[in-house]
Amino acid sequence: MNDATRTTGGSTSVARRAPVADASAWRSADLVGDPRWIRRLGGAELDEIATALRRAVDRKLQIPFDRKDFEIPAVAASLQEAAAELDHGCGVQLIRGLPREELTDAECALVYWGLGVQLGRPVSQNARGDVIGHVRDEGKSIEDPSVRSYQTRGRLDFHADKLPVDVLGLLCLRTARTGGTSRIVSATAIHDVILSERPDLLEVLYQPFTLDWRDEEPVGELPWYRLPMFSECEGRVTSRFTTIAYFHSAARHGPEHAITPEQDEALHFAQEVANRPEMQLAMDFEPGDIQLLNNHVTLHARDAFEDHPEPERKRHLLRLWIAYPPERRRPVAPPLHERLKLVDAGGIGGRVGV
Numbered sequence: 001m002n003d004a005t006r007t008t009g010g011s012t013s014v015a016r017r018a019p020v021a022d023a024s025a026w027r028s029a030d031l032v033g034d035p036r037w038i039r040r041l042g043g044a045e046l047d048e049i050a051t052a053l054r055r056a057v058d059r060k061l062q063i064p065f066d067r068k069d070f071e072i073p074a075v076a077a078s079l080q081e082a083a084a085e086l087d088h089g090c091g092v093q094l095i096r097g098l099p100r101e102e103l104t105d106a107e108c109a110l111v112y113w114g115l116g117v118q119l120g121r122p123v124s125q126n127a128r129g130d131v132i133g134h135v136r137d138e139g140k141s142i143e144d145p146s147v148r149s150y151q152t153r154g155r156l157d158f159h160a161d162k163l164p165v166d167v168l169g170l171l172c173l174r175t176a177r178t179g180g181t182s183r184i185v186s187a188t189a190i191h192d193v194i195l196s197e198r199p200d201l202l203e204v205l206y207q208p209f210t211l212d213w214r215d216e217e218p219v220g221e222l223p224w225y226r227l228p229m230f231s232e233c234e235g236r237v238t239s240r241f242t243t244i245a246y247f248h249s250a251a252r253h254g255p256e257h258a259i260t261p262e263q264d265e266a267l268h269f270a271q272e273v274a275n276r277p278e279m280q281l282a283m284d285f286e287p288g289d290i291q292l293l294n295n296h297v298t299l300h301a302r303d304a305f306e307d308h309p310e311p312e313r314k315r316h317l318l319r320l321w322i323a324y325p326p327e328r329r330r331p332v333a334p335p336l337h338e339r340l341k342l343v344d345a346g347g348i349g350g351r352v353g354v
Contacts, residue, residue: 017195017202020188020237023089024297027189028281030090037090039082041075041097048072049098049111056110063113064122064131070114079118082292086167087330091294092184092281098171100288105173105316108288112171112318115290119167120322123347127216131347133319135170137307145249146215150319153307158185158274158299159243163347164332164339167322168295172285176315179305182291185280187239187299191230193273204266205229208335210257211242212250218342218349224253229270231333238296238332241270274299285317295321296330321347 019025031037041049052070055061061069067076082093100108109132116122125133126148137153149156153176161168170182194202208226217223227240244267251258259267274280280301285291293300307314323329323343332340342348 017199017206019192019195021192022188024091024186024294025188025192026090026186027278029278031092031281034090036085037092038094038096039078041095045072045075045078046097046099048074049114052114053103053107053111056114057107061110063109065113065117067114067117070110070117072114072118075115076118079115083119083167086292086294091186091296091298093292094283095290095292096286096288098288098290100173108171108173109318112169112290112320116169116320116322119292120324120328122320123163123165123323123343124349125162125319125321126348129349131320133321135317135319136315137305142243142245145212145252148214148216149243149245153305153315155304156302157244157271158183158280158301159241160187160239160295160299161321162242163321163343164238164240164336165295165321165343165347166324166329167320168293168298168300169320169322170285170291171318171320172287172289172291173316173318174287174313175285176305177308177313179303180315181282181284181303183280183282183301183303184291184293185274185299185301186297187230187241188237188297189279190270190273190299191237191239193279194270197273198269201262201266201269202230204262205270206231209247209259209263210250211246212253214246214249216348218345222253224250224257225339226335227339228333228335229267231335233331233333236331238330238336239299240336241267241299244268244271274301296332 052072122131135150138151140147140151142149142152206228208228210226213223229241231238247259
């Protein structure tokens, strides 16, 4: 148990923090030596998917649809095993073997949705109302405060996705000409390193930060919101790290929302820890790969990339934000409850004209 000194309003208090030290707090060597986080679809599972897809196409099924519309019992059982590892293990699963070369983009989306609804309910990810997001270069810059980081081709620092959905899923349609390596790291392992090396900064990360909605706030919401980067509930630590640009652009809503020097130091120290070779795992996607992450305890990043010149060959990932039913949901601290209300309402609502 470590003591972290906290100063509030001129008085000093001591917060006692314990290391997480569970299966979610892995280092890269733990995953390199453990194949349980990689699953390969077998022949019977692929046949089941092909049959369900053929029926969906014949019925002209449109996204969104329910799990009963995509019957894949054997695959669903395997996905529940994957979910157990996401929830109680390392928080990472990579599913390989989908025959990307045999499927159109539209068929990939149908299959991906059909797999995703076996785990929970996909929700809207942006003001466009996308329930399947498109992660690709839109020729935009993260310096534009109206731009989300996934719309660029630049390097992305380690982050969780914007709402506290339970599972983040990415399906690779196409890879870049060069670059674009995916990197993942355990947020709870970062927590434990900071606890050991800089407990003063860990206490800063347990306090609220102001973040920018970057012009995608739901109707009726303020253009900024406040959250701690770490919080604890019922003995479980949850992280909500977001791309650093979202903290800095919050100042456009008023100087009172500007990031403090202590907060900036804490965020950059967390990124420095995440970028240590022994902490992170790098993976190069293959077309058809599906990466599933526990969005509460795992952070992800991406290297900058250069695309192919042909539009039809450009890097393109499909993204799902999957919410578990309430009875299965991870307990979270009160500061996150308002964000969960947005998840329960269907995510970031679409707005006319966006």
